Amino acid sequence: MSAIEQAIQTIRRGADELIVEEELAKKLAGGRKLRVKLGLDPTAPDLHLGHTVVINKLRDFQQLGHQVQFLIGDFTGMIGDPSGKNQTRPPLTREEIERNAKTYQDQVFKILDPEKTQVLYNSEWSDKLGAEGMIRLASRYTVARLLERDDFAKRMKSNQPISLHELLYPLMQGYDSVAMKADVELGGTDQKFNLLVGKELQKQYGQEQQCILTMPLLEGLVGDEKMSKSLGNYVGINEPPQQIFGKLMSISDERMWRYIELLSFESPATIRQWKSEHPREVKVRFAKEIVARFHGAQAAGQAQADFESRFREGEMPDDMPEMTIRAPEGGILIAQLLRQANLTPSTSEAQRMIEQGGVKLDGERVSDKSLKVPAGRTVVAQVGKRKFARITVK
Amino acid sequence: MSAIEQAIQTIRRGADELIVEEELAKKLAGGRKLRVKLGLDPTAPDLHLGHTVVINKLRDFQQLGHQVQFLIGDFTGMIGDPSGKNQTRPPLTREEIERNAKTYQDQVFKILDPEKTQVLYNSEWSDKLGAEGMIRLASRYTVARLLERDDFAKRMKSNQPISLHELLYPLMQGYDSVAMKADVELGGTDQKFNLLVGKELQKQYGQEQQCILTMPLLEGLVGDEKMSKSLGNYVGINEPPQQIFGKLMSISDERMWRYIELLSFESPATIRQWKSEHPREVKVRFAKEIVARFHGAQAAGQAQADFESRFREGEMPDDMPEMTIRAPEGGILIAQLLRQANLTPSTSEAQRMIEQGGVKLDGERVSDKSLKVPAGRTVVAQVGKRKFARITVK
Numbered sequence: 012m013s014a015i016e017q018a019i020q021t022i023r024r025g026a027d028e029l030i031v032e033e034e035l036a037k038k039l040a041g042g043r044k045l046r047v048k049l050g051l052d053p054t055a056p057d058l059h060l061g062h063t064v065v066i067n068k069l070r071d072f073q074q075l076g077h078q079v080q081f082l083i084g085d086f087t088g089m090i091g092d093p094s095g096k097n098q099t100r101p102p103l104t105r106e107e108i109e110r111n112a113k114t115y116q117d118q119v120f121k122i123l124d125p126e127k128t129q130v131l132y133n134s135e136w137s138d139k140l141g142a143e144g145m146i147r148l149a150s151r152y153t154v155a156r157l158l159e160r161d162d163f164a165k166r167m168k169s170n171q172p173i174s175l176h177e178l179l180y181p182l183m184q185g186y187d188s189v190a191m192k193a194d195v196e197l198g199g200t201d202q203k204f205n206l207l208v209g210k211e212l213q214k215q216y217g218q219e220q221q222c223i224l225t226m227p228l229l230e231g232l233v234g235d236e237k238m239s240k241s242l243g244n245y246v247g248i249n250e251p252p253q254q255i256f257g258k259l260m261s262i263s264d265e266r267m268w269r270y271i272e273l274l275s276f277e278s279p280a281t282i283r284q285w286k287s288e289h290p291r292e293v294k295v296r297f298a299k300e301i302v303a304r305f306h307g308a309q310a311a312g313q314a315q316a317d318f319e320s321r322f323r324e325g326e327m328p329d330d331m332p333e334m335t336i337r338a339p340e341g342g343i344l345i346a347q348l349l350r351q352a353n354l355t356p357s358t359s360e361a362q363r364m365i366e367q368g369g370v371k372l373d374g375e376r377v378s379d380k381s382l383k384v385p386a387g388r389t390v391v392a393q394v395g396k397r398k399f400a401r402i403t404v405k
Numbered sequence: 406m407s408a409i410e411q412a413i414q415t416i417r418r419g420a421d422e423l424i425v426e427e428e429l430a431k432k433l434a435g436g437r438k439l440r441v442k443l444g445l446d447p448t449a450p451d452l453h454l455g456h457t458v459v460i461n462k463l464r465d466f467q468q469l470g471h472q473v474q475f476l477i478g479d480f481t482g483m484i485g486d487p488s489g490k491n492q493t494r495p496p497l498t499r500e501e502i503e504r505n506a507k508t509y510q511d512q513v514f515k516i517l518d519p520e521k522t523q524v525l526y527n528s529e530w531s532d533k534l535g536a537e538g539m540i541r542l543a544s545r546y547t548v549a550r551l552l553e554r555d556d557f558a559k560r561m562k563s564n565q566p567i568s569l570h571e572l573l574y575p576l577m578q579g580y581d582s583v584a585m586k587a588d589v590e591l592g593g594t595d596q597k598f599n600l601l602v603g604k605e606l607q608k609q610y611g612q613e614q615q616c617i618l619t620m621p622l623l624e625g626l627v628g629d630e631k632m633s634k635s636l637g638n639y640v641g642i643n644e645p646p647q648q649i650f651g652k653l654m655s656i657s658d659e660r661m662w663r664y665i666e667l668l669s670f671e672s673p674a675t676i677r678q679w680k681s682e683h684p685r686e687v688k689v690r691f692a693k694e695i696v697a698r699f700h701g702a703q704a705a706g707q708a709q710a711d712f713e714s715r716f717r718e719g720e721m722p723d724d725m726p727e728m729t730i731r732a733p734e735g736g737i738l739i740a741q742l743l744r745q746a747n748l749t750p751s752t753s754e755a756q757r758m759i760e761q762g763g764v765k766l767d768g769e770r771v772s773d774k775s776l777k778v779p780a781g782r783t784v785v786a787q788v789g790k791r792k793f794a795r796i797t798v799k
Contacts (some may be wrong), residue, residue: 145539
């Protein structure tokens with residue numbers, strides 16, 4: 012296999028679509044460092060594992076020796092990417108964006124090599140466009156073509172409102188590729204339309220067109236929906252080590268293999284070997300890898316030790332009843348959860364058990380009776396020494 | 406009749422729609438000078454009589470003592486108002502706009518009192534919006550509502566492209582009303598949608614909403630289409646006195662009454678009296694009024710004298726054959742015109758007559774054999790002493 016074929020194999024690993032492989036091969040054959048763009052809008056203060064799928068892919072390019080350009084969408088963040096959304100979001104203020112942007116950078120450098128990463132802010136060239144430049148940019152695309160985008164088409168069809176500024180989003184994101192002269196742009200599969208706009212705008216501006224690499228959207232801890240903060244089914248990369256470890260240990264074996272495919276830095280050969288081992292061992296190893304990535308190896312070891320000692324101490328059985336309980340908006344109160352899981356005969360008995368220190372969630376004693384468990388979480392609840400249940404809150 | 410009722414009667418004269426009369430009455434009852442906005446985009450260097458219909462209405466407001474705000478759309482002109490257009494126009498450059506804007510102002514002051522007219526340029530506040538302000542403005546309106554506009558709806562339905570910047574036009578024009586705190590906005594009937602956007606944006610910005618007064622679109626010299634430079638059926642207000650006079654004398658009596666309604670500054674009582682006079686006399690009086698408005702009373706008298714002496718000298722008959730001839734794009738060559746009107750037996754004979762000085766158009770000798778008569782013109786052609794025809798070129 013040639014070096015270029017090998018590079019493309021690495022690039023393709025875990026990816027959804029590469030548009031167009033021949034173009035990428037040609038760029039690689041040129042021998043120069045490619046400019047590889049990944050843009051993230053700092054619309055929420057923290058990144059979760061779902062975001063890191065594309066960042067990991069950016070790391071692959073970095074390790075192949077290319078110039079990685081991490082773009083913080085402080086301008087586009089104001090618009091708010093409407094991709095996949097079925098309703099209009101009001102634009103965020105510049106202040107909210109700046110607050111969020113700060114934490115992004117630190118989090119990203121737990122995956123990328125800061126020395127070799129160019130961090131850019133798209134307000135740099137977007138602000139310069141001015142009102143006039145916005146008009147001229149808007150003149151380059153027709154309304155009909157923008158409305159072809161899946162989510163726009165659906166909203167138009169069902170008479171859901173689309174604000175005019177949402178149509179400007181793909182153009183602004185595309186203009187980033189022009190300003191950055193990107194060779195390759197990465198994004199989730201839900202970004203494909205926007206990435207293609209960038210490719211086309213580059214052509215209109217007389218530039219060599221970027222290649223596009225889309226990555227699958229990571230599913231959440233439970234269920235079929237993608238990992239997202241609003242669904243509560245996420246692992247935030249700034250969460251404490253114990254929490255990340257516990258959450259990853261709670262996922263199904265099937266979901267674990269999916270996560271490993273998209274999140275582990277181990278070689279394909281190593282992962283192939285894992286398949287013959289006991290899933291619980293693999294899960295521990297994977298959870299440690301992820302905790303180590305964001306908190307260091309020592310914290311990862313400690314998280315594992317804590318987790319295992321809680322299990323031993325609690326004599327948590329290997330097979331316990333599993334159930335699903337529906338939570339009202341905002342989560343379900345701990346006492347109600349215990350009652351509905353039949354761990355206590357009543358909510359008042361549940362409250363009494365909490366007061367006496369006889370209730371644990373994921374091995375940790377619960378002392379706060381007002382604690383709520385949000386939808387999307389799977390917890391191991393324990394009452395007294397003997398009663399256990401693995402409860403998925405929906 | 407109260408003073409307010411009288412004012413409203415003056416305002417309504419010749420107008421198409423007043424939205425809403427009760428609101429205007431209330432504003433007038435407040436007793437303060439109203440800010441009356443008229444915006445024109447300097448997309449062509451010269452104004453024609455069609456443009457002056459709304460400017461004349463602005464003059465009515467000025468004479469009623471209100472604050473007239475003449476807005477030169479040097480920013481919106483870059484977008485190019487898509488109203489009534491069935492295709493996308495590329496945006497003009499700032500330079501083209503500035504060149505056109507200069508001549509606009511001089512022309513407008515032949516109708517408005519310069520001392521009492523505030524001239525504004527919308528780049529003043531539109532540029533300040535910046536790229537960010539444009540996004541925020543665009544977030545205030547939905548795509549669906551903008552696509553309700555007649556011409557947009559038609560183009561979407563027939564798969565004619567609409568560029569995204571065209572959707573920004575109504576918003577920018579509406580934002581002008583916000584920036585100017587307009588009490589009343591004038592426009593042609595084709596502007597109704599845009600004017601309503603202004604009214605609504607003012608509400609969103611917490612302002613008192615403007616009233617809207619739409620004026621009919623002036624028909625061209627011949628045919629049913631509106632006066633427009635591209636159709637060639639216009640009277641430019643910067644054309645020489647003789648030309649304006651001749652063009653106005655060429656229109657039908659019916660069209661003359663329409664023009665008088667929308668263009669004459671004579672009182673309704675005077676015009677009622679004209680109805681009992683010979684149309685040719687009225688036409689002369691009206692043509693003089695218009696020439697005097699743009700070139701002064703002396704030029705008007707001279708234009709009339711020239712016109713009448715040409716008629717006498719040519720012994721132009723009162724009743725001559727009338728016909729319509731279709732011109733190819735760019736106009737019809739004079740020799741072909743004469744041939745098709747049966748004024749000469751052949752085009753070579755027509756050319757010979759031109760060489761000999763035996764051909765006149767509207768009483769003026771034709772010496773240039775390459776002269777073309779454009780579509781939309783009505784001319785009196787004369788060959789030799791006796792042969793005449795009134796020819797409408799289509």
